[in-house]
Structures are given as C-alpha cells and as structure tokens.
Amino acid sequence: MRAAVPAGARCQRHPDTDALGACPRCGSFVCAACERRLRPDAVPLCPTCWDLRALEIGTNPPLPASPPSQARPPPELAPPEGSRCPLHPEAAARWTCPRCGAFFCAGCARRTRPDAIPICPSCWALRDEKVQTIASKKQDRLAITGFVLGFFALIPLPPIQIASLVINIIGLVRKDTGPRWAPWSGLALTLAGLVISGLTFAGALASP
Numbered sequence: 001m002r003a004a005v006p007a008g009a010r011c012q013r014h015p016d017t018d019a020l021g022a023c024p025r026c027g028s029f030v031c032a033a034c035e036r037r038l039r040p041d042a043v044p045l046c047p048t049c050w051d052l053r054a055l056e057i058g059t060n061p062p063l064p065a066s067p068p069s070q071a072r073p074p075p076e077l078a079p080p081e082g083s084r085c086p087l088h089p090e091a092a093a094r095w096t097c098p099r100c101g102a103f104f105c106a107g108c109a110r111r112t113r114p115d116a117i118p119i120c121p122s123c124w125a126l127r128d129e130k131v132q133t134i135a136s137k138k139q140d141r142l143a144i145t146g147f148v149l150g151f152f153a154l155i156p157l158p159p160i161q162i163a164s165l166v167i168n169i170i171g172l173v174r175k176d177t178g179p180r181w182a183p184w185s186g187l188a189l190t191l192a193g194l195v196i197s198g199l200t201f202a203g204a205l206a207s208p
Contacts, residue, residue, distance in 0.1 A: 005020070005022050010029065011029055011030055011031035012030065012034075012114040013030075013047070014031050021035065023044070023045050024045070025045060025049040026046060028114055030046045030047075034046060048113045051112075073117075077117065079096050085103060086103065086104070087104065087105075087108055087121065091107065092105065093105055097118075097119050097120035097123055099119055099123040100120065102120045104118075104120045108120060140179070142167065142171060143182035143183055146168040146182060146183050147168075147182040147183070147185055147189075149167060149168070149190070150164050150185060150186030150189030150193075152164065153165075153190040153192075154192060154196060155193065156193070156196060161193050164186060164189075164190040164193075165187070165190050165194075167186070168186040168187040168190060169183075170183075171183030171186070
C-alpha cells in the first residue's frame with residue numbers, strides 16, 4: 001500500500017529512479033529502495049522520517065542501508081581528488097564533514113532530511129547522544145513534576161489531585177520516564193490526598 005505520486009515523479013534520494021510512493025509524514029517521494037515499513041501492508045515512510053520515528057520511540061528495526069543522493073556537494077565540502085572514505089577504503093570520498101572535516105563516501109552520509117548537507121557517521125553518533133540526553137532530561141522532568149504534584153495533592157483541591165493522578169500514571173505506564181521511584185511516590189501521595197479529601201468531605205456532611 002503506497003500513497004499516489006504524480007506521473008514522472010523521481011525519488012528524492014535517488015533522482016535517477018522513479019518514485020513509487022510519497023512519505024505520509026513529510027510528503028517526499030521515495031523509490032522501492034528507500035521505503036521503510038512497520039509491516040508489509042503499511043504505508044511506507046521515507047528514510048529520514050523513519051530515523052526520526054526511531055528517535056521518538058527509542059528503537060529502530062534493522063533495515064538494509066539505502067545510499068543517499070549522488071548530487072554533487074558544494075565546492076567548500078568537496079574532498080580533494082582521489083580522497084578515499086576512511087570507513088570504506090575501496091570507495092571514493094564524496095563529501096567533507098562540515099563538523100569535523102572528515103572525508104566520507106555516499107554510503108556513509110547521514111542526513112536529518114533528504115535535502116540537508118550530510119555529516120559523517122562519527123558526528124551523527126555524537127548528535128544522537130545529545131538528542132538522547134535531551135530526551136532523558138525531559139523524561140526526568142516529567143517524573144519529578146508528578147512527584148511534586150503528589151505533595152500538592154495532599155491539599156483537598158480536586159484539579160491538582162486529578163493532574164497529579166494523570167501525570168503519575170503516565171510516568172508508571174511509560175517505562176522510559178525518569179527515576180521509577182518518583183511516579184510511585186507521587187501516586188501514593190495523591191491517593192493519600194484523595195483519602196484526606198474524602199474524609200474531609202464526609203466530616204463536613206456529618207456535621208450538624
């Protein structure tokens with residue numbers, strides 16, 4: 001199952017190849033070699049959106065590598081004539097990494113989107129580490145927020161108690177969300193706050 005493409009459309013990464021479908025996320029055209037599927041009958045994603053999806057969910061099923069576009073690099077990023085890729089000495093270098101200056105071949109090019117200037121695999125790995133660190137900090141903030149709300153939930157205020165209950169349940173369901181003790185503690189505090197609220201309400205009804 002593929003999204004329809006206009007007649008004569010070409011693959012964004014392989015301009016010499018006819019496109020068979022369009023990525024449902026970004027709309028870029030893809031050929032058969034660039035298609036990425038969750039299952040055989042799914043609408044395929046382009047390689048870039050597949051990589052972004054992997055960052056979002058923290059996993060990436062192994063797929064055959066697809067060589068990027070063979071477009072010429074700008075003069076300032078073109079390696080000297082006869083340069084070889086350090087990871088693939090049998091392949092000619094096509095790019096100079098704009099971050100570290102290393103030469104690399106077309107198969108080593110790593111892009112955030114099809115039209116982006118590629119970087120080398122080493123710099124891509126460093127970028128991944130930074131992205132994962134940022135994601136980890138966000139997860140820690142969510143867990144700690146739930147824990148803090150748990151304390152405020154001891155006050156008989158339903159909106160705060162509901163918010164604390166929801167955030168701490170999310171923290172428990174998502175296994176990648178910060179320290180595990182935080183949502184458990186926040187949930188326990190929230191339940192204690194609900195009990196206090198219930199007793200307060202019952203006492204108010206029982207009073208003459």
